[in-house]
Amino acid sequence: MKSSRNIFIGLLALSGLHFPAPTSAETPVFELEIRNHLFYPSELEIPADTKVKLIVHNRDPSPEEFESYELNREKIIMGNSKGIVFIGPLPAGEYPFFGEFHMKTAQGKVVVR
Amino acid sequence: MLLTSVVILLREVLEAALIISVFLAFSRLLRFSGRWLLSAFVLGGVGAASYAAGIDRISSLMDGIGQEVTNAVMQFCIYVLLVVFIVAVTYRRGRGFDPGTLPYVAVFASVVLAIVREGSEILLYLYGFFYSPQLLPPVMIGGAIGAGIGFSIGVIFYYALTMVPEAKRLPVGMAVLTLIAAGMISQATQQLIQADILASQRPLWDSSGLLPEESVAGQLLYAFIGYEATPTPLQVLFYFCSIFIMAVSAGVAKWRAERLGRL
Numbered sequence: 001m002k003s004s005r006n007i008f009i010g011l012l013a014l015s016g017l018h019f020p021a022p023t024s025a026e027t028p029v030f031e032l033e034i035r036n037h038l039f040y041p042s043e044l045e046i047p048a049d050t051k052v053k054l055i056v057h058n059r060d061p062s063p064e065e066f067e068s069y070e071l072n073r074e075k076i077i078m079g080n081s082k083g084i085v086f087i088g089p090l091p092a093g094e095y096p097f098f099g100e101f102h103m104k105t106a107q108g109k110v111v112v113r
Numbered sequence: 114m115l116l117t118s119v120v121i122l123l124r125e126v127l128e129a130a131l132i133i134s135v136f137l138a139f140s141r142l143l144r145f146s147g148r149w150l151l152s153a154f155v156l157g158g159v160g161a162a163s164y165a166a167g168i169d170r171i172s173s174l175m176d177g178i179g180q181e182v183t184n185a186v187m188q189f190c191i192y193v194l195l196v197v198f199i200v201a202v203t204y205r206r207g208r209g210f211d212p213g214t215l216p217y218v219a220v221f222a223s224v225v226l227a228i229v230r231e232g233s234e235i236l237l238y239l240y241g242f243f244y245s246p247q248l249l250p251p252v253m254i255g256g257a258i259g260a261g262i263g264f265s266i267g268v269i270f271y272y273a274l275t276m277v278p279e280a281k282r283l284p285v286g287m288a289v290l291t292l293i294a295a296g297m298i299s300q301a302t303q304q305l306i307q308a309d310i311l312a313s314q315r316p317l318w319d320s321s322g323l324l325p326e327e328s329v330a331g332q333l334l335y336a337f338i339g340y341e342a343t344p345t346p347l348q349v350l351f352y353f354c355s356i357f358i359m360a361v362s363a364g365v366a367k368w369r370a371e372r373l374g375r376l
Contacts, residue, residue: 051309051313053309060244061244062240062241062242062243062244062245063168063237063238063240063241064241065234065237065238069321069325069326069327069342070321070343072303072306072307072341072343072344072345073307074307075172075180075181075307076168076172076180076234076237077172078168078169078172078237079241079244081169081172081173082177083172083177083180084176084177084178085307086306086307086308086309086313087313088313089313089314089315090315091315100121100238101117101121101237101238101241102117103117103120104117
């Protein structure tokens with residue numbers, strides 16, 4: 001029946017919707033820095049199966065785009081600014097990321113244990 | 114620096130170029146002039162510059178997720194405009210093939226939004242090099258090459274669409290637009306997951322062994338149908354729902370048009 005199928009789809013979609021908690025009491029916060037088109041640290045370790053809030057500080061004057069195919073994330077961060085990106089929950093493994101605007105040097109990976 | 118700028122410009126130009134070439138092919142088919150393209154470029158360029166200039170303020174809105182929300186809204190708007198376009202063309206198809214102004218407006222607005230989205234990234238990328246002006250010449254050359262490749266792919270796409278036999282051209286064009294529209298929804302969903310507005314889940318599959326997203330074919334498919342190597346169940350659900358909604362809307366429009374004796 002079309003109407004029950006629509007209800008089912010609606011419920012599924014609603015289950016995916018939730019609003020971010022005002023405090024990050026549950027969500028661990030990790031920080032990354034971009035300096036001279038390099039990521040510090042270049043390897044970031046985060047816990048498995050945990051949603052994590054990543055704050056990327058761009059200390060360069062020029063904009064950078066934090067991007068990762070494996071993590072499915074992309075965000076432009078202006079010079080001398082910071083950006084927030086949520087990552088995970090992820091199974092254990094290594095997930096490379098890069099700065100799209102300076103791909104040669106700006107590379108790193110998220111190591112999930 | 115040269116190779117990096119080739120790839121970046123290629124990616125951004127390609128996404129906009131595909132939409133533009135589909136709409137240009139449609140313009141020929143529906144017999145309205147392609148004159149909208151120039152104004153769309155100008156307006157899109159102004160929009161891209163404004164978005165790029167304000168990206169810092171936009172990003173910090175809504176507790177740091179303003180950028181994702183703005184992108185998702187733009188992508189969702191393109192989706193809606195594409196639905197409007199397909200429904201309007203299907204419904205108003207008559208013997209004279211006069212589509213009216215609504216499809217024209219939908220085309221124009223979608224292209225403007227696509228140019229704002231991709232153009233702003235290009236502008237921000239290029240802007241960064243004013244801090245290292247010695248790098249600017251190779252970056253501009255690489256960028257021109259990348260843009261040229263993206264443009265060429267768009268041209269090939271345009272000619273491929275116009276080579277489809279007349280009878281099949283409209284349904285093929287609509288199928289292509291439906292996939293592009295679904296790709297927009299997939300991208301919007303990704304942005305909202307990144308912003309923690311939609312739930313983040315483990316990927317439903319991992320096809321990066323078969324077709325990595327960062328390969329040339331992967332990037333082409335990403336721009337065209339919104340291919341993702343590791344989509345979450347929610348992304349997949351929204352993707353197919355968007356196709357379903359598009360198909361149902363077009364189907365209803367066709368049924369109404371038939372009842373009115375137009376088809």
